Amino acid sequence: MSWAYAIASFPALPLADGFGQTLVFKDFLGLPAAPWWAKLAWDLAIIAGVFGGMLSVIAMFCIWWERKVAGHMQCRFGPNRVGPIGILQSVADGLKLMLKEDLLPRDADKWMFRFAPYVAFTPVFAAYMVLPFGPEFVFERRLAVGVFYILAVLSVEIMGVIMAGWASNNKWAIYGAMREACQMVSYEIPLGISIIVAVMAAGTLNMVDLGNLQGGGIHTWLIFRNPFTFAAFFAYFVASLASNKRAPFDLPESESELVAGFHTEYSGLRFSFFFFAEYAAMFVVGGIQATLFLGAWNDPFGIIGYFHAKFADNHHDIQLLVLNAVASGIFVTKAMAIIFVQMWLRWTLPRPRIDQVLYACVKVLLPLSCCLLLGASLWGLLVGSRPGVPWVDYQPFSWSDWQMTPVALATQVILTLIGLAGLTGIVLWVGYAAVTGRNLKQRLTDPADIIPHAA
Amino acid sequence: MTNALLAISDEQLATNVLFYALAAGVALSALAVVLSRNIVRTALFLLFTLGGVAGVYFMLNAEFLAAVQLVVYAGGTLILIVFAVMLTSKSPFIRFDPKAIEVVVAAIAGAIMLVALLAGIISTHGPVGTPGAIVRQPLDWGTSQYPVADLGQALLGDYLLPFELASVLLLVVMIGAAFLAKGRRRRAAGEEKA
Numbered sequence: 001m002s003w004a005y006a007i008a009s010f011p012a013l014p015l016a017d018g019f020g021q022t023l024v025f026k027d028f029l030g031l032p033a034a035p036w037w038a039k040l041a042w043d044l045a046i047i048a049g050v051f052g053g054m055l056s057v058i059a060m061f062c063i064w065w066e067r068k069v070a071g072h073m074q075c076r077f078g079p080n081r082v083g084p085i086g087i088l089q090s091v092a093d094g095l096k097l098m099l100k101e102d103l104l105p106r107d108a109d110k111w112m113f114r115f116a117p118y119v120a121f122t123p124v125f126a127a128y129m130v131l132p133f134g135p136e137f138v139f140e141r142r143l144a145v146g147v148f149y150i151l152a153v154l155s156v157e158i159m160g161v162i163m164a165g166w167a168s169n170n171k172w173a174i175y176g177a178m179r180e181a182c183q184m185v186s187y188e189i190p191l192g193i194s195i196i197v198a199v200m201a202a203g204t205l206n207m208v209d210l211g212n213l214q215g216g217g218i219h220t221w222l223i224f225r226n227p228f229t230f231a232a233f234f235a236y237f238v239a240s241l242a243s244n245k246r247a248p249f250d251l252p253e254s255e256s257e258l259v260a261g262f263h264t265e266y267s268g269l270r271f272s273f274f275f276f277a278e279y280a281a282m283f284v285v286g287g288i289q290a291t292l293f294l295g296a297w298n299d300p301f302g303i304i305g306y307f308h309a310k311f312a313d314n315h316h317d318i319q320l321l322v323l324n325a326v327a328s329g330i331f332v333t334k335a336m337a338i339i340f341v342q343m344w345l346r347w348t349l350p351r352p353r354i355d356q357v358l359y360a361c362v363k364v365l366l367p368l369s370c371c372l373l374l375g376a377s378l379w380g381l382l383v384g385s386r387p388g389v390p391w392v393d394y395q396p397f398s399w400s401d402w403q404m405t406p407v408a409l410a411t412q413v414i415l416t417l418i419g420l421a422g423l424t425g426i427v428l429w430v431g432y433a434a435v436t437g438r439n440l441k442q443r444l445t446d447p448a449d450i451i452p453h454a455a
Numbered sequence: 456m457t458n459a460l461l462a463i464s465d466e467q468l469a470t471n472v473l474f475y476a477l478a479a480g481v482a483l484s485a486l487a488v489v490l491s492r493n494i495v496r497t498a499l500f501l502l503f504t505l506g507g508v509a510g511v512y513f514m515l516n517a518e519f520l521a522a523v524q525l526v527v528y529a530g531g532t533l534i535l536i537v538f539a540v541m542l543t544s545k546s547p548f549i550r551f552d553p554k555a556i557e558v559v560v561a562a563i564a565g566a567i568m569l570v571a572l573l574a575g576i577i578s579t580h581g582p583v584g585t586p587g588a589i590v591r592q593p594l595d596w597g598t599s600q601y602p603v604a605d606l607g608q609a610l611l612g613d614y615l616l617p618f619e620l621a622s623v624l625l626l627v628v629m630i631g632a633a634f635l636a637k638g639r640r641r642r643a644a645g646e647e648k649a
Contacts, residue, residue, distance in 0.1 A: 112499060119499075148603075151522075
């Protein structure tokens with residue numbers, strides 16, 4: 001245990017505490033031991049390098065992917081020139097944005113205008129600290145308030161957007177900032193309540209514990225724990241769209257009426273900070289949803305949970321490393337699947353008016369999430385789906401799983417079946433639409449089909 | 456390895472450095488809050504002050520308090536302030552112009568507060584004053600010994616009455632605000648008809 005936990009901890013990464021420091025300070029520099037400032041600098045450098053690198057890769061991938069999804073949904077190809085299937089498009093765009101002139105409006109509040117992008121970006125950066133990519137691949141896995149911490153730091157992000165809109169001294173920007181303020185502040189409440197519904201079923205806020213609790217196969221995932229968490233899954237998704245200013249709730253930057261909303265006056269690198277923050281926050285929001293509802297890094301069959309329970313007791317470092325790598329893959333896949341649905345909605349649904357957005361929050365989503373909270377607490381009292389202890393109660397296919405009340409178990413199984421049926425239905429439906437859509441595209445090439453009465 | 460001069464461990468030294476860096480940030484931005492004349496800039500500096508205090512809470516193991524600090528003050532109160540300023544301001548950059556008497560009164564109040572705080576800090580016994588005493592203790596991870604759980608038990612157990620009183624108070628405030636807003640809207644609608 002080292003002081004580095006005050007900032008971050010790398011329990012399983014070989015760079016953590018001992019190994020990397022010994023390598024650099026003892027073997028290369030010949031120092032007996034690293035002085036404290038060197039350790040501090042080392043850890044800060046790792047945080048900056050690993051966090052920054054990871055976040056950039058995720059954000060750049062999401063930006064490319066969004067353009068690709070948008071293209072295919074509109075019968076285009078999307079970016080396809082830079083690199084294979086256009087995968088390097090984000091790199092090219094990043095270079096372009098770096099080389100662009102950093103414009104500063106004459107009447108702007110210059111100091112604040114320059115500073116706002118960092119205020120918007122830093123909280124998202126900080127939120128990655130507790131995202132559990134694997135049971136050991138977490139930077140700070142012992143943070144007791146895990147989910148709440150992410151909510152807390154993300155709520156600071158609003159301030160950056162408001163500052164940007166205010167400092168620009170532009171009416172479109174200020175409209176965007178004000179919409180942002182009222183939208184995000186109001187949607188934070190249903191977001192938090194739907195998180196609480198899942199947290200109540202689990203009995204912990206810690207992200208790693210949440211993951212471990214769901215390691216016993218798909219029916220132990222929190223979304224299938226009781227009917228209220230099942231509904232809270234969807235409530236959370238809607239609220240997260242709005243609090244992340246994603247379409248159809250992208251009123252702070254609605255292009256058709258506000259030019260570009262709060263970042264109208266921004267160009268170059270400062271604009272890209274806002275852009276990065278949005279896409280990195282999408283991953284954070286998707287990661288929370290994957291952790292809270294979709295079993296975090298666990299596979300549907302409980303294989304990872306089983307092997308993790310086996311390896312965690314002994315010193316199986318290599319096995320744990322491999323397991324964590326696989327787990328990270330699963331976690332990222334789940335988060336990306338949620339991001340894909342966000343993109344899907346963005347290119348499908350029209351944007352509502354601001355009063356409709358607020359109506360949906362205060363009069364629909366908020367009462368709904370309050371009812372869910374009430375129902376979840378009643379369920380906990382009456383049915384008593386006990387939270388359980390990680391690695392003990394939820395070992396896959398073990399008999400201890402059957403110790404819970406029959407009603408709770410039956411609910412889990414039924415909800416799992418409903419969820420799987422729904423997912424299969426959506427996949428089949430989309431597949432059908434994709435096949436028929438291709439035929440439609442061919443038909444559209446004939447002008448007689450576009451204008452029926454022309455011929 | 457220990458530092459011979461202060462006889463404290465590396466961990467404590469590094470923690471102290473972090474603490475003083477945070478404290479300096481908090482103090483400087485708090486000064487900027489007081490000295491800045493632009494009200495929106497004041498709000499931005501206040502964000503740094505509140506965030507820095509949250510950082511100190513994190514270093515003291517008070518994670519829940521730190522997160523609440525961020526949500527309630529940085530994410531809620533501050534945004535309300537800025538929002539109110541945006542809606543009510545006439546010029547794009549409103550400026551404070553305090554009168555001389557106001558400055559004097561504020562300075563006296565601040566001095567009294569400072570003396571009281573210093574007296575309190577000096578007379579306190581315990582970990583204050585021993586260098587590196589605020590090293591973050593590792594929690595018993597993997598069990599249910601979470602401070603948050605204890606806090607929840609306490610709020611809904613021993614301190615249920617104050618907790619409920621506070622929530623009733625908030626409910627009253629909310630209903631009152633809704634009533635006032637609705638009354639004004641009804642009056643406006645009536646005037647339009649007349």
